[in-house]
Amino acid sequence: MSLIKYESFVREPLVDGTKTYNDVTEDIVYTIEAKPSRLWYIGFYISVALLLFGVYSIYRDVTYGIGQWNLGKTVGWGWDITNFVWWVGIGHAGTLISAILLLFRQGWRTGVNRAAEAMTIFAVMCAGQFPIWHMGRVWMAFFVMPYPNTRGALWPNFNSPLLWDVFAISTYFTVSLLFWYSGLLPDLATIRDRAKTKLRKLFYGVASFGWSGSTKHWQRHESLSLVLAGLSTPLVLSVHTIVSFDFATSVVPGWHTTIFPPYFVAGAVFSGFAMVQTLMLITRRVMNLQDYITLGHIEAMNKVIVLTGSIVGCAYLTELFIAWYGANPYEYDAFFKYRLAGPYGWSYWIMMTCNVVSPQLFWFQKLRRNIGFTFFMSIIVNIGMWFERFVIIVTSIYRDYLPSSWTMYYRPTIFEIGFYLGTFGLFFTCYFLFSKYFPVIAIAEIKHVLKTSGESYKAKMADLENLSVEEFYAKTHHGDHH
Amino acid sequence: MNIKKFVVGCFDDEAVLFPAVKKVRKAGYKIHDVYTPFPVHGLDAALGLRETRLHTAGFIYGLTGTTTALSFISWVLTKDWVQNYGGKPHFSLPAWIPIIFELTVLFSAVGMVLTFCYLCQIAPFVKKHHFHKRATDDLFVMVIECTSKTNLQETEAFLKAAGAIEVNMQVAETGWWIGRYDMDRKLFESKTETITA
Numbered sequence: 001m002s003l004i005k006y007e008s009f010v011r012e013p014l015v016d017g018t019k020t021y022n023d024v025t026e027d028i029v030y031t032i033e034a035k036p037s038r039l040w041y042i043g044f045y046i047s048v049a050l051l052l053f054g055v056y057s058i059y060r061d062v063t064y065g066i067g068q069w070n071l072g073k074t075v076g077w078g079w080d081i082t083n084f085v086w087w088v089g090i091g092h093a094g095t096l097i098s099a100i101l102l103l104f105r106q107g108w109r110t111g112v113n114r115a116a117e118a119m120t121i122f123a124v125m126c127a128g129q130f131p132i133w134h135m136g137r138v139w140m141a142f143f144v145m146p147y148p149n150t151r152g153a154l155w156p157n158f159n160s161p162l163l164w165d166v167f168a169i170s171t172y173f174t175v176s177l178l179f180w181y182s183g184l185l186p187d188l189a190t191i192r193d194r195a196k197t198k199l200r201k202l203f204y205g206v207a208s209f210g211w212s213g214s215t216k217h218w219q220r221h222e223s224l225s226l227v228l229a230g231l232s233t234p235l236v237l238s239v240h241t242i243v244s245f246d247f248a249t250s251v252v253p254g255w256h257t258t259i260f261p262p263y264f265v266a267g268a269v270f271s272g273f274a275m276v277q278t279l280m281l282i283t284r285r286v287m288n289l290q291d292y293i294t295l296g297h298i299e300a301m302n303k304v305i306v307l308t309g310s311i312v313g314c315a316y317l318t319e320l321f322i323a324w325y326g327a328n329p330y331e332y333d334a335f336f337k338y339r340l341a342g343p344y345g346w347s348y349w350i351m352m353t354c355n356v357v358s359p360q361l362f363w364f365q366k367l368r369r370n371i372g373f374t375f376f377m378s379i380i381v382n383i384g385m386w387f388e389r390f391v392i393i394v395t396s397i398y399r400d401y402l403p404s405s406w407t408m409y410y411r412p413t414i415f416e417i418g419f420y421l422g423t424f425g426l427f428f429t430c431y432f433l434f435s436k437y438f439p440v441i442a443i444a445e446i447k448h449v450l451k452t453s454g455e456s457y458k459a460k461m462a463d464l465e466n467l468s469v470e471e472f473y474a475k476t477h478h479g480d481h482h
Numbered sequence: 483m484n485i486k487k488f489v490v491g492c493f494d495d496e497a498v499l500f501p502a503v504k505k506v507r508k509a510g511y512k513i514h515d516v517y518t519p520f521p522v523h524g525l526d527a528a529l530g531l532r533e534t535r536l537h538t539a540g541f542i543y544g545l546t547g548t549t550t551a552l553s554f555i556s557w558v559l560t561k562d563w564v565q566n567y568g569g570k571p572h573f574s575l576p577a578w579i580p581i582i583f584e585l586t587v588l589f590s591a592v593g594m595v596l597t598f599c600y601l602c603q604i605a606p607f608v609k610k611h612h613f614h615k616r617a618t619d620d621l622f623v624m625v626i627e628c629t630s631k632t633n634l635q636e637t638e639a640f641l642k643a644a645g646a647i648e649v650n651m652q653v654a655e656t657g658w659w660i661g662r663y664d665m666d667r668k669l670f671e672s673k674t675e676t677i678t679a
Contacts, residue, residue: 021519021620146558155558159567164580171584175591182595185604190519190618209604210658213617215529217602218521223536224598231540231587242580444520447620451496 009465012296013455014107014446019291021447028441029191031287033200036436039286047428054422057415058133066136068415074400075410077393080130083420085389086271087127087427088169088243089264090382092236093272094120095176098183099232102225107453108300110445111293114187115283116276117180118438122430123275124173126423131165133419161245168242175235179228182221185211187439203437240268247392253334254396257322263315270308270355271385273301277378279431281371283440292441295369302368305381309359312388316356330401339395343409347387347395354384484656487628488514489637490613491646492621496522499622502644503528506626509640514627514656517617536601540594547589551582603658611654621648 015024036044060068071078094116101109132141144166146155156163188208195201211217244264247255277298284293323335339348358380367373398407434440451457464472493499499516503525506513513529559565560572567574599605617623624646626637638649 025519025619146554152563155563157565157567158555158559158581159570159574159577161580164584167581167584171588175587178591178595182598186520186618193612193615193618205609206606209599209606210608210610211604211618212610212612213517213519213623214602215516215518215522215525216531216534217604218518219526219531220534220536220598220601222521223534224594227537227540227594228591231544231591234583235587238580238583245580447520 007452007458007461009458009461011107011453012294013458014111014294014296014449014453016291016294016455018456019450019454021450024446024450025190025194025443027289027291028439028443028446029194031435032191032437032439033194033196037286040432040436044429044432047425047432050421050425051429052422052425053418054420054425057418057422058129060415061133061419062138066134068413070410070413070416072410073405073407075394075398075407077397078410079390079412079416079420080134082386082389082393083423084127084130085243085264085393086386087123087130087423089240089268089271089385089389090275091120091123091127091172091176091272092240092265092268093276094118094123095172095179095232095236096269096272097276098179099229099236102229103233106300107449108297110442110449111297112276112280112301112441113445114180114183114438114442115279115435115440117176117183118434118440119276119279119431120176120272121173121180122427122434123272124169124176125430126427128169128173129419129423129426161242161249164242165246168239172235172239175228175232179225179232182224182228183442183445184438185209186213186221187443189213190443191439237265240264247396252396252400253328253330254339254392256331257319259315259318259322263312263319266308266311266315267355267385267388270305270312270359271382273304273308274378274381274385277301277305277374278382281375281378283435287435287440289441292446295371298371298374299365299368302362302374302377305377306359306362306368309355309362309381313356316352334396338399339391342395342399344391344395344398347391351384351387351391354380355388358384485653486514486656487632487634488613488652488654489626489628489632489634489641490650490652491624491626491638491641491644492614492616492648493624493645494621494647495645496525496622498645499624500524500528502624502641502646505644506624506640511637511640512627512629514625517613517623517625519616519618519620519622522622536594536598539597540590543593543597544586544590546593547586548582550589551585552578555581607660608658609660610658611652611656613652613654614648 019027057068069078069080071080094113097109097116098113101113132138135141144156144163146158156166185208188204189211192201192204192208195204241261241264244260248257248260250256280293280301281298284290320335320340323331326332338344358377361367361373362377394410398410400406464475467475491502493502496518499522503513503516507530516525516529518525555578556573559574564572603610613625614621614623624641626641628634628637628651634651638651641649
């Protein structure tokens with residue numbers, strides 16, 4: 001067995017600077033043990049205020065009914081479902097980073113996976129709010145669960161995509177939470193063993209489940225992570241596929257397209273990575289984690305953004321082509337008369353500009369490695385992806401088969417907007433608490449790659465590079481008797 | 483209660499740890515466990531541990547989920563509450579695939595995590611003796627189990643020679659407990675005797 005770990009110089013270091021294992025712990029745990037900055041308090045209180053406005057909006061919705069929103073004929077799904085799909089989409093990046101990149105052995109995931117997974121969980125929590133409160137009589141929400149009841153027993157319709165959604169979203173939330181938390185256990189134990197205050201000892205002692213770092217436990221932990229990654233990979237693809245079935249299995253022109261599943265999944269990854277960028281760029285700056293979330297990480301994510309953005313662009317064009325080539329007059333009108341043009345035409349062109357045209361700038365390496373530009377683009381992409389869902393939902397249904405029932409112009413009420421802002425409040429309140437009380441970077445995973453991918457350790461391998469094959473073998477297999 | 487005597491050696495480099503594990507095992511000592519701050523690949527094999535079968539359990543849980551979903555949905559839609567949805571067959575398998583898949587994943591994931599916690603004996607409020615605080619930070623802590631015949635001084639010297647930077651003897655409970663443990667012996671205060679050599 002070789003004791004010298006070697007990794008090619010072609011790969012950028014994943015951890016910058018000269019660091020020991022202890023430095024890694026100190027750097028990441030520092031923010032948990034220090035008092036939060038004023039900036040943290042300001043951000044946190046703004047989030048809580050938004051959350052409270054959201055709670056008030058929902059109070060109005062529950063008390064007076066969803067007439068508080070401007071939904072009606074024929075726009076029965078408006079901002080609510082748009083926001084639902086948008087949040088679920090954002091919730092895809094975390095699992096993609098932690099699961100698919102684990103299976104593909106992408107080392108750079110270690111720097112960002114923990115925060116991205118947390119983001120996933122919070123985004124799915126936000127997403128879940130919309131279909132639940134949209135039910136109107138929310139106190140009957142549990143009717144969607146199949147349980148023996150006194151109504152027949154009357155079961156939900158297992159053939160309905162809306163019920164598939166219930167299973168998909170709840171499974172996705174549960175599995176993401178388990179994956180995230182099982183990964184957190186060793187890091188919480190690290191904080192527990194350093195804790196000085198009584199409260200911290202108690203909290204992290206309970207939260208770390210008594211983790212000790214035993215070799216056998218690590219072996220099981222690795223097996224668990226790998227299998228959960230293997231399960232999450234098809235799961236993450238299935239979730240947005242099923243969300244797209246909500247539309248694709250209907251017979252509404254503009255929704256009834258077989259391209260939806262891959263198109264939705266690509267869009268979800270696209271918007272999810274944009275949100276990860278937004279959060280990571282702020283997090284690394286505020287918490288001084290530039291050595292762990294390096295420019296290399298940011299560039300790698302920008303590459304994913306330009307790839308998925310281009311896939312989404314192809315899907316938009318394919319949709320248009322098929323709407324024309326399919327020769328269905330309703331399909332043709334839905335796209336060319338009511339989507340590209342018409343009163344909502346502007347939203348289509350915002351979507352096109354933000355999602356397809358602007359990410360193409362990421363073909364330039366200079367821009368991929370530019371932090372300011374990346375931050376700006378991450379916001380643009382998220383705006384674009386919100387409009388994508390708005391375009392798909394509202395512009396397909398505001399003019400249906402019966403012109404007499406055409407809506408004049410759907411615009412949201414303040415409580416529809418308030419509900420959306422409220423989910424921002426929920427999301428950021430959770431994220432602020434997470435960044436204060438939990439390690440935002442997977443400590444154990446960084447230590448695992450430190451000696452192969454750390455900058456100072458890679459530098460030491462320069463001598464090895466110049467050796468001949470025989471010398472290299474002799475040096476790296478020193479003392480090997482297998 | 484399962485209190486035993488241990489000799490604990492701490493290493494600060496995995497490159498020193500591996501040969502040390504080999505030497506210690508060759509000398510006939512019984513390694514209770516090695517505690518590391520991150521998964522050290524190959525250490526389980528070096529310690530002679532067998533491969534975990536957790537993934538097999540995951541597969542079985544998954545199959546349970548598949549069977550549960552398939553049998554339940556087909557019972558509901560073909561026996562218990564037969565409905566005519568647009569003249570389509572009652573046994574409409576393609577439409578059930580999404581839920582069958584989701585339940586497969588759900589059963590497998592939840593089952594595996596619970597099994598993992600059970601096998602490792604970890605849960606909220608569970609307490610265990612930790613041999614070294616820095617085992618979750620930057621030290622690799624090798625714990626050798628002693629019998630009545632073990633010569634402590636010799637074992638400690640052996641670990642030192644193998645490259646341990648810190649060696650001590652500890653009397654510890656190997657199981658877990660909840661709340662305060664063993665008031666008289668005050669093990670919860672984790673008194674350790676450090677031998678300076």
